[in-house]
Amino acid sequence: MSSPTGSRGQKMRLPIFTQKGLLEVQSPTEKDWSKDDEENYVFKDPAQELDSLPQPYRMINKLVSLLFDRSWDIIQERNRQREAELSRIQPTIYSPVFKSEFSKTPNCMAIAQDYVFIGGAKGFSIYSLYDAKRIYVWDKLKVDVTSIWATDLGSEILIAPVDEMGIVRLFYLCKDGLFFIKTINEMDDTNRQTTLVKMEISHGGDFAAFLLQGAGETWLDVYKLPKESWLKEVENPQLTTNPKKKVRQPQPNTLDPVTLDNLETDINICFKGDIKLSLPIYIMKIKPPKPITGTTFKSPLEVFAKIEGCYGLGSGQNHFIKDSQWEQQATIFNATYKKYLDGEWEEEPLSVATFHFLLPSCITTMPAEAKIPSGVACVLGIHWTGRHNFFLYSLNRTSKDKVDPEGVWPCAAPIAASQLSPCCSYLALACEDGVLTLWDLAEGFPLGVVALPDGCFCQSIHFLKYFVVHKGRNLYPEGLVKSQMTCVVLCTDASLHLVAAKGTQGPTISVLVERPVKHPDEAICAVAPVPALPGTVLLFSSNGSMHLLDVAKSQVICAFAPPRPQHLVAAWKPVFAVSSHHPYFLLRDETKATTKASDTPNSVFYFHFDAYPLLENISRNCTISQADLTEATASAHMLPLEKRCENFLRKRLQEVETKVREQEHRARLRRYSLLLQRENRK
Numbered sequence: 001m002s003s004p005t006g007s008r009g010q011k012m013r014l015p016i017f018t019q020k021g022l023l024e025v026q027s028p029t030e031k032d033w034s035k036d037d038e039e040n041y042v043f044k045d046p047a048q049e050l051d052s053l054p055q056p057y058r059m060i061n062k063l064v065s066l067l068f069d070r071s072w073d074i075i076q077e078r079n080r081q082r083e084a085e086l087s088r089i090q091p092t093i094y095s096p097v098f099k100s101e102f103s104k105t106p107n108c109m110a111i112a113q114d115y116v117f118i119g120g121a122k123g124f125s126i127y128s129l130y131d132a133k134r135i136y137v138w139d140k141l142k143v144d145v146t147s148i149w150a151t152d153l154g155s156e157i158l159i160a161p162v163d164e165m166g167i168v169r170l171f172y173l174c175k176d177g178l179f180f181i182k183t184i185n186e187m188d189d190t191n192r193q194t195t196l197v198k199m200e201i202s203h204g205g206d207f208a209a210f211l212l213q214g215a216g217e218t219w220l221d222v223y224k225l226p227k228e229s230w231l232k233e234v235e236n237p238q239l240t241t242n243p244k245k246k247v248r249q250p251q252p253n254t255l256d257p258v259t260l261d262n263l264e265t266d267i268n269i270c271f272k273g274d275i276k277l278s279l280p281i282y283i284m285k286i287k288p289p290k291p292i293t294g295t296t297f298k299s300p301l302e303v304f305a306k307i308e309g310c311y312g313l314g315s316g317q318n319h320f321i322k323d324s325q326w327e328q329q330a331t332i333f334n335a336t337y338k339k340y341l342d343g344e345w346e347e348e349p350l351s352v353a354t355f356h357f358l359l360p361s362c363i364t365t366m367p368a369e370a371k372i373p374s375g376v377a378c379v380l381g382i383h384w385t386g387r388h389n390f391f392l393y394s395l396n397r398t399s400k401d402k403v404d405p406e407g408v409w410p411c412a413a414p415i416a417a418s419q420l421s422p423c424c425s426y427l428a429l430a431c432e433d434g435v436l437t438l439w440d441l442a443e444g445f446p447l448g449v450v451a452l453p454d455g456c457f458c459q460s461i462h463f464l465k466y467f468v469v470h471k472g473r474n475l476y477p478e479g480l481v482k483s484q485m486t487c488v489v490l491c492t493d494a495s496l497h498l499v500a501a502k503g504t505q506g507p508t509i510s511v512l513v514e515r516p517v518k519h520p521d522e523a524i525c526a527v528a529p530v531p532a533l534p535g536t537v538l539l540f541s542s543n544g545s546m547h548l549l550d551v552a553k554s555q556v557i558c559a560f561a562p563p564r565p566q567h568l569v570a571a572w573k574p575v576f577a578v579s580s581h582h583p584y585f586l587l588r589d590e591t592k593a594t595t596k597a598s599d600t601p602n603s604v605f606y607f608h609f610d611a612y613p614l615l616e617n618i619s620r621n622c623t624i625s626q627a628d629l630t631e632a633t634a635s636a637h638m639l640p641l642e643k644r645c646e647n648f649l650r651k652r653l654q655e656v657e658t659k660v661r662e663q664e665h666r667a668r669l670r671r672y673s674l675l676l677q678r679e680n681r682k
Helices: 036-039 057-087 226-234 299-305 323-336 626-632 643-682
Strands: 098-100 107-114 115-120 123-128 135-138 145-152 156-163 169-174 179-184 195-202 208-213 216-225 281-286 353-358 379-384 391-394 407-410 417-418 426-431 435-442 445-451 458-464 466-469 473-477 483-493 496-502 505-513 524-529 536-541 547-549 555-560 576-578 586-589 600-606
Touching: 098 115, 107 576, 107 586, 115 145, 115 156, 123 145, 123 156, 145 195, 156 195, 156 226, 169 226, 179 226, 195 353, 208 353, 216 353, 353 417, 379 417, 391 417, 417 458, 426 458, 426 483, 435 483, 435 496, 445 496, 445 505, 458 524, 483 524, 524 576, 536 576
Parallel strands: 107 145
Antiparallel strands: 098 600, 107 115, 115 123, 123 135, 145 156, 156 169, 169 179, 195 208, 208 216, 216 281, 353 379, 379 391, 391 407, 417 426, 426 435, 435 445, 458 483, 466 473, 483 496, 496 505, 524 536, 536 547, 547 555, 576 586, 586 600
């Protein structure tokens, strides 16, 4: 056994309340205590008592204590969150007015005019927007439809469903007939099959662009749509075998009997596959810009002698760098970032393009001989991932013309996102450094440059129709509004910002929703403007909640929720559609059944803003006349630039007229006083 003393002869400290010999009962008074017993007691700090425990008990004790402390911290944090949740003002929650039920989960949806287009198993279905009645089903595919576009052409609708194989088809809905136009990218050889990545249809439906991938390449195909010919061919069909033949109509879907009666719809659509419509006209094929490589030219004079003129030189598109300079720059780069470059290289993904159809303006230069009707797109603007340049391609060309950009807008940083306003008058370019450039395409000048807060980078941009605040309400001004735009920017950290610009005034930026630090499950995952409600946007959160936000007050008006709780996956991507002209929005039910029962219905919920007390008066009478607007916005900062100038000139003119009258009055008084003085002298 070891000695009770240490290696240096010091007595070891014994645990508290440890004594030698038997424990005796002391006398009541301290003077009777034995002085010899004082050496038998060792007093010690209670906090250090556990340090004398042998291993592994000391380690176990520390782990248990740490676990207890962390558990207690979690309990206190949950109590604080519960108290904060109870103290928060909960918005009014509204349920959908009715729903559509499906045997299989719908994959996508779109709204155009009074119709709802839902893509699903082996095709798509057409429903009525007002009562969710199924009108027609086109199910002639072998695979499911994963996405669908629907563009309003006035009295007609252009439909573009995309299936699981990435094949896009064009359909034309006119009156009571559905017509098939063309399959854009279907190939007989499966090895050469291409897939659709993105598509865009111009405002008015005159042009269409399709971003395709295949065989390790990416390119953009642009078509001109002969919509005038389609309308004539529908009114005067040439190839009709049996025009009275109609496809069997499916039975109406089951709706909520509490909110809607099961009424038959009076709309009857039939598929007219025997009528052939004119095919889209192929215009051009645009490929990603080639990487910069070295040139064999020895001097600038040789460069100018060999190239065809100086078109585009120095605009950010054409560069001529010698091989030796390029190798020197590569050597410097590799030496500087060697520690980051060591390791396995990942395969560079294919470049993806974002493109917009632009209307004629001062910025989009066109040939003098080109005659473009008003409201028809004339230029295609495009930028590629990781590139600094925004290219402008003229649409007034044929497939035989050389595909070169008519203009290049270089930016200081790679363009991360871009968005064109629904009226095609404003364009926003967001770079990877968090800087936004706002362009007024109609007037031909930039509205300004604004930078997002530090750490915020643009994820998506959403334009709002310009509105004003009058008597506590958001209203749309009647008539055309120039050089005034408003948009919301969703950042990668789930924060939401409001960006506004007016004429010559610099753009302003304000925070609508801050980054959710204490409640990560409330992070915004999708944003959708509501055209029927001025100055409002729909916010979809990761926890499945949906809120209607008033951007003018930065307040939540109300919330929407399905009739039963939704069990969402970790990365929830809501499938929804918002009507551009009607106070409706649709949401797919994300409820996951606990049992894989085949009879479990899949639903799409219909939300009608006019059916809710807080919103029934907002979508009605949401416009204000220019006369009332001028009277209501008497302050200078609320008036448009032209109106401010007009009021300023009118005010100055009135001041001049007043001064003239005052001078005339003073002159009359002076003459009268002189006349009185003369009479007094006489």
